[in-house]
Amino acid sequence: MPATTEPTTPAGAVGSVVGGLLAVHAHPDDETLATGALLATWAAAGLPVTVVTCTRGERGEVIGDELAHLEGDGPALAAHRTTELAAALAALGVEDHVYLDGGGDRYEDSGMAWLSTGRAGAAEAVPPRAFVGIPLDEAAGRLAAVLRDRRPAVVVTYEPAGGYGHPDHVRAHEVTRRAIELAGIDAVVLWAAQGSSALRAGLAALEPVDGLVVPDPDEPLPSVAVPDEDLDLVVHVAPVVDRVLAALRAHATQVQAVAPLGSTAALAQYALSNAVLAPVLPDEGYRVAVPGPALDWPAGIRRR
Template sequence: MTTQPEHRLLAVFAHPDDETIGAGGLLALAARAGVDVSVVTCTRGERGEVIPPDLAHLAEDPEQLALRREAELSAALAELGVHRHLFLDQVPALEGQRPTRFADSGMRWVRPGLAGPSADASGDAFTALDVDVAAHLLAVVVRHVRPTAVLTEEPGGGYGHPDHVHAHRVTSRAVEIAADAAEPLGGLAPWQVPTVLWVAQEESHLRAALAELADVTGRHEPRHAPDGTVLSVPDPGGELSSLAAPAAAITASFDVRPVAEQVLAALRHHSTQVQAVAPIDGRALVGQLALSNAALVPVLDRVHLRAAPGSDASALAAVLADDDGVTRVPAPVAPAPVLSGEQADPAGPSPVPAATGGAAEPAPRRGVLGRLVTTGGTVGVLVSLLAGLVMGALGTVVHRFTLEDLPVGIVLGLAGVLAAAVAARAIAGGGGLLLAALAVVGTTQAMAFLRPGGDVLVTNEAISYAWLFGAPIACVTAALLPARWFGDHSRRRRT
């Protein structure tokens, strides 16, 4: 008999990419904190709009687009650290009472920012599926996984997409069915989900992030979609989507910066649906993205927990709050080859297996050098290191130069170090700045003390001491400059 992890999160979303756009930070933080994370996707998103011109043919081939989006989803979930994934139609139950495969229902724009049902949804569309039928399938998953928290769309579906709204309804009903002892579900033991969470963004925080993004993008040339459309930031004071919730509705929030790199990488994997993904070292955001509607929106620096009425999110909140930055592997669980009707072990049933096209094992943790190269690029790292070495050496050589008793040498030397540090931060972020600072300090120390008796640096002169201590102070000064000065070029886009 195996022991289940103490905390288990089951997330349910309508399409590939919804899990990352809506809750990527939460999934990554939960996996990082040792929570066992599973994801169920209701459709394969075969009616999604395709952004890259070189993949435009997929928009006319739903089957191929579905395959492409399955692969994108698998890569994104692995990046976030999700442990297992399943498409809802892969649950082996109710055969003959529902379509073999659940199709993307499509949508139409009712007005800017609000979607409604498509007029040409097929008979096997997810929204055509009776809520109770879909909920019974999901309830089987709930009884297998026995989650301590279930996460799904909020009632409005974010922006009204009919599949998102249906996913919310199906999940809510599935939680009820899974807890009902009168529902046999193949003999699986009932399970009462302690906490139901809805995807949310705190309203004032979202407006602040939109304003900051507008300020950052306003200081650079406009970005364009592949078709030439200008990507623009929505009005921070305008109408927000139903994801936005007042502060009183938010149970807790957590810093997403420790997993921001993973979230941005996962977003990039959804390349048919997401564009213009780039890091931004801001006050209220860690990056940006745009969908096919050409609206440039922030990737917030915080994730927010919104508990459904009657739910208490304190247990999961405590786990995330206690995370010390150490990646913990959940306790091992017995694999299940398929979801079957066998009687569940009361001490802990087998979880949902990783399905075909689903998530792989958690993405490996990158080392320090790996994170630096990923953030700033190999060229950015090398340029930062070289800038520090060159300015450290030149400053050491010229710092004692005077012109009519004016300390021109040390002024130029410190200015050069500051310029190198600022450039390193702009090119490769904080990691690049750290490399440049270490190179400056290492070079000055080496030239000062590895050549005793030399005349490059006279350590009993005040001006030499000023150089020895002034160089690292110049680097610290670069680190204290406001993040907004560096805009979306503070870290190079990952490729």
């Protein structure tokens, strides 16, 4: 893992930022989709960043004809998505990565089913080593060991409903909460979130692309969306947007149509395998689940 450093204090800050950031995600691509700007901003400050990935995304849908043969071939898709993840992490500036299972008896992607735009649920069948079926304290014990080793100042993962309902995201949230208890560390705990009005404005700013759906900004929002006043922390995306877009493009089996926009409501747009466009908002939002110790946050991150 990278050595902990104490960077020069940004102009206007009090003291210096000390400590690492550890993000827990279910599959390759989630680190970028949910927390890309936070990871890139923390890394740019010269501070250690660790990403823990719980599965290799074996059951993901594959975008495009060139790699379509990987869909349904769990080992082959897992191997390919591992390379995509490495490229995305490099784009974000993240040097420390851990698979939660340690590479032994693997935790597998549990799969999901789209219930509606922005809402997912459980798949009809799950593999024997599906992440959702791993005993909570087994997975949490592994993560607790990583937490005790890295001693991060900040831990980030999904909110309780997993952002949009994916079973592995929900399990990652549960595992993270339990692991923090087991590890006994004192850290700020963040849940990824988006302000509802900003998300609706971003949806309204999307530009049509042939073959992709522009969602109705007035339709029900996924669970990641919260009232604007409930956001506790925002990360300004513009300073690291090139890194975030490069990381999105690295996940080519999962993300398509990545393009910048000339809008103040949405810096860019992309689509997943559901062929529904989504915005990259100007601010990446978070809720503080556990306050933890007082921190001076890196430039580009604002505590509200």
